[in-house]
Amino acid sequence: MKAFSDIRVASLLALALLVAGGFALPEWALFLMTIGLAKALVSLGIVVQMRAGLVSFGQGLFFCIGAYVAGLMANFAGLTDIFVLTGIAVIACLAVGGLFGPLLANYRGIFFAMLSLSLSMILYGVLSKMNSLGGTDGLNVAAPTFAGYAPEGRALSLSLYLYTSFIVVAIGAVLRTGFDSQHGLVSLAVRSNELRVEYLGASVRRTNAINYVISAMLGGIGGVITGLAIGHVDPEYAYWTTSGEFVFVAILAGYLSIPAVFVASIILELVRSFSNLYFPNTWQMVLGVFLLVIILTLPNGLGSLFHRKREGGS
């Protein structure tokens, strides 16, 4: 019970901090935070899989599906309600994740990474060739409404940020519960020793398939929010470099801590924004040096700074 109340307290504190920050931050920072938090959800999906020893190089698949749900629903069905769009994105990603998860769960290491990447690149190729969906130019996405409330200007940025904050905190709490659950512990066991897990009577494939589906949902939610925040979606959402950024954040954060993923994602957005401003042609190099320093100094990622070592547990 104590752990659950710890999660509740931490979640309420995080939400209070994010909400307070929302009213204090300028509009550009609200946008940056919204994007950083939304993309962190996608990276969190990779972290879910990393806990069982897998790294997906194709999270762009679900990020793109989520974003295109927002674009297509707005353009072809006139749907702009963010709650409905998020729900549809989750269902779409559940369906696709549920279809491919059991297949990909048969593979490990580089084979899993490349197969997941190939799926996202297939989507990239299909979207790029479909002129009815905007081709390589993509689609503009209408501003979201919030259960009938249609804000504009700063109110829109603030509403989207607050919605993202709520989603991020809720998902963080659920995932923390999941990481501490039986499934979460079995995932860590799979990471350490698959043979042992099978000889204890659990299915490694099932564990990996469940994690893939969870990561699909997270990718979809991140995609729908990002699409709505930017107001435009295009096939680049599924491109391998986009997936690479999510892997970058997951490695930067490590698999030990959920808050670390959000911190890492916001750091990436900050480094990208300011490096792009001051070193427009070499900002990727800045990112590379940053990642190198983290890997050398914190091999388990930023999360090892947040991680609490407990007696008899990690």
Added chain:
Amino acid sequence: MSTSNPTGTPALETKGLMKSFGAVTAAHDITVSVPERAVWSLIGTNGAGKTTFVNMVTGYLHPDQGSILFQGRDITSLGPREVTRAGICRSFQIPQLCSELTVLENVLVALAIADPKPPSFFRKARESAAEDRAMEILKRFRIEEHRGRLMSELSAGVRKLLDIAMSMCGHPKVMLLDEPTSGVAAEEKFPIMDLVMEALAAENVTTLFVEHDMDIVTRYSDRVLAFYDGRIIADDAPDEVLNDPQVQRYVTGTAPAEASS
């Protein structure tokens, strides 16, 4: 070669198991019938086919021919997970532990998996009932003081005990121990076997263990299967098997000079 079981359905039966790896025959017509609650040991030199037999019974390898029956049910085609779920567990010559988890967490994993329901996303792994149960198991094997340690911090003996303790979480009906005392300090061997055999006897587990130490074989097993070149060359009480000239010649190396020439 076969053994009869007058008391009813054997706990474990194998019929004519054959297994080859290329030109090497690792198992040739292995037929055994192990009664409930028996404690049998498997002896033989390296490469004699003992571990191949264990691997076939536990689903890691599938025999080229023959069948494996557990309490009368054919389990020949099942994999390790299904065999474990059916009630046959094993430990390993090199303990298979989760190196990134603590001793307590290793047992918690085993308990979570042993639950009839699949591991839940919403049920805490470290709830107090599970932790209490895990501590009970660690105390039974007298390794509770190591609960917070990682595998790299454990002695070979503690790793062996933890490996077996994890297998016991599933309440097996049959347990196969692959060299439970290999790599363990000489003075730890008997205390470890005492603990393990006591725990297995308390749950009426039918036990087969692979062993090279004949003192342990004679002390703990009520029947011995001697393997040589993928075949069972002797199957009897420990004293009978260890005095068998073929076993002395091919397994224990204790045959008189004239017999071995």
